[in-house]
Amino acid sequence: xxxxxxxxxxxxxxxxxxxxxxxxxxxxxxxxxxxxxxxxxxxxxxxxxxxxxxxxxxxxxxxxxxxxxxxxxxxxxxxxxxxxxxxxxxxxxxxxxxxxxxxxxxxxxxxxxxxxxxxxxxxxxxxxxxxxxxxxxxxxxxxxxxxxxxxxxxxxxxxxxxxxxxxxxxxxxxxxxxxxxxxxxxxxxxxxxxxxxxxxxxxxxxxxxxxxxxxxxxxxxxxxxxxxxxxxxxxxxxxxxxxxxxxxxxxxxxxxxxxxxxxxxxxxxxxxxxxxxxxxxxxxxxxxxxxxxxxxxxxxxxxx
Amino acid sequence: xxxxxxxxxxxxxxxxxxxxxxxxxxxxxxxxxxxxxxxxxxxxxxxxxxxxxxxxxxxxxxxxxxxxxxxxxxxxxxxxxxxxxxxxxxxxxxxxxxxxxxxxxxxxxxxxxxxxxxxxxxxxxxxxxxxxxxxxxxxxxxxxxxxxxxxxxxxxxxxxxxxxxxxxxxxxxxxxxxxxxxxxxxxxxxxxxxxxxxxxxxxxxxxxxxxxx
Numbered sequence: 001x002x003x004x005x006x007x008x009x010x011x012x013x014x015x016x017x018x019x020x021x022x023x024x025x026x027x028x029x030x031x032x033x034x035x036x037x038x039x040x041x042x043x044x045x046x047x048x049x050x051x052x053x054x055x056x057x058x059x060x061x062x063x064x065x066x067x068x069x070x071x072x073x074x075x076x077x078x079x080x081x082x083x084x085x086x087x088x089x090x091x092x093x094x095x096x097x098x099x100x101x102x103x104x105x106x107x108x109x110x111x112x113x114x115x116x117x118x119x120x121x122x123x124x125x126x127x128x129x130x131x132x133x134x135x136x137x138x139x140x141x142x143x144x145x146x147x148x149x150x151x152x153x154x155x156x157x158x159x160x161x162x163x164x165x166x167x168x169x170x171x172x173x174x175x176x177x178x179x180x181x182x183x184x185x186x187x188x189x190x191x192x193x194x195x196x197x198x199x200x201x202x203x204x205x206x207x208x209x210x211x212x213x214x215x216x217x218x219x220x221x222x223x224x225x226x227x228x229x230x231x232x233x234x235x236x237x238x239x240x241x242x243x244x245x246x247x248x249x250x251x252x253x254x255x256x257x258x259x260x261x262x263x264x265x266x267x268x269x270x271x272x273x274x275x276x277x278x279x280x281x282x283x284x285x286x287x288x289x290x291x292x293x294x295x296x297x298x299x300x301x302x303x304x
Numbered sequence: 305x306x307x308x309x310x311x312x313x314x315x316x317x318x319x320x321x322x323x324x325x326x327x328x329x330x331x332x333x334x335x336x337x338x339x340x341x342x343x344x345x346x347x348x349x350x351x352x353x354x355x356x357x358x359x360x361x362x363x364x365x366x367x368x369x370x371x372x373x374x375x376x377x378x379x380x381x382x383x384x385x386x387x388x389x390x391x392x393x394x395x396x397x398x399x400x401x402x403x404x405x406x407x408x409x410x411x412x413x414x415x416x417x418x419x420x421x422x423x424x425x426x427x428x429x430x431x432x433x434x435x436x437x438x439x440x441x442x443x444x445x446x447x448x449x450x451x452x453x454x455x456x457x458x459x460x461x462x463x464x465x466x467x468x469x470x471x472x473x474x475x476x477x478x479x480x481x482x483x484x485x486x487x488x489x490x491x492x493x494x495x496x497x498x499x500x501x502x503x504x505x506x507x508x509x510x511x512x513x514x515x516x517x
Binding site: 045048051052053055056079082083085086101104117118121122125126127128129130 | 322325326328329330331333334335336337341342343344397484490
């Protein structure tokens, strides 16, 4: 029981990080029907900017208090958002209206380019960040086993849930969200009715990148180490989460992320940690066979 | 001229600003692991040179796109000369960066002329497209070269390794063309079959002695 609870706590934390990245995939897919394979690399850039932000905070003597975390969070979101915007502007917008594979290949190219860019600028070795938020408390003890919740895990879950609520509200109730949903349904009609499609798509990328930056910062604080290659596996897992939950749906991305976290942690905890990725992708295949649109996805309606 | 130049300058300034936003953390601060933790030093000089290059590069490109060929060519030549000069820029990479920016502007400027020249050259005087005539014997010539290469003194180990690698990629491309091009299925897992083939060969040759000379 105690072991199970501990694994559950760890799984929810991991799932929250995956979910945050998955939202970026799902929003971009929803609006332009393209899988942004560079999104994992945007997450990695967010982690690096947070790392450097924390180091600058430490140098300025802000220390590792709540102020530093909020400051770095805003900093990372803002500067990673520039990456999201620039990628869309430079690599996807010129290819819009081209044949369907073109932006996908361009996305893979951007992903490789960003990896090499960070490797060149920051070096290939893993960067240890040390512990930024320390401490926690024991939830309960059973069978001589302490179930421990760290403050960091609580921060991660609170930040994720509040961002999730905020973005759902943004999509559901603001003019920007309405424009995004309009572009999602019919881009040409939306532009005829006065929606600035280019601006809406740019803002979608900016939002996705900002969420990826939050995920990158959480990853950095949770694992305490980053290198230029973390974006690849995290990106693939988050993409899996988005597909599992039903790509195009915000709640689906979050649910998918949570499920991927649960499967991964419980498989590693009860069976073997070597085959945890096989378990994740195996379950993805099973879900897709029985529900091709994912768990919460709506079946694609052919619009005439 | 006045408002147009102003427009280009503003565009280039915005591009430089975005570049600064992109580079300030990742390029401006270089982190080092010193054993007991991380430290960083500043690379603002490198970043500054790159941003100035991006400003002038963007300016040259938009001038060229606007038809102002001579100013663009001059800007490209200056950038190329700075990059290729023995001036002490902080890193070799920056030399390449500046040179390539100049080269890019020059290419962009002469592109319309070159394109026109190519369009003219594509037809022989009798109006037959040259591309078709070339394509006929080009494949045969390549095949002949592939067969003859190992027997010539050119075919040393390094060249042969490279040639084999090239042909391996060609084969991968063929296979992918069947799945993606003809069947229309974007099969990202295609490369796994490549791995299966390599493992099969490795296991068969180490365990059963197949295929080893």
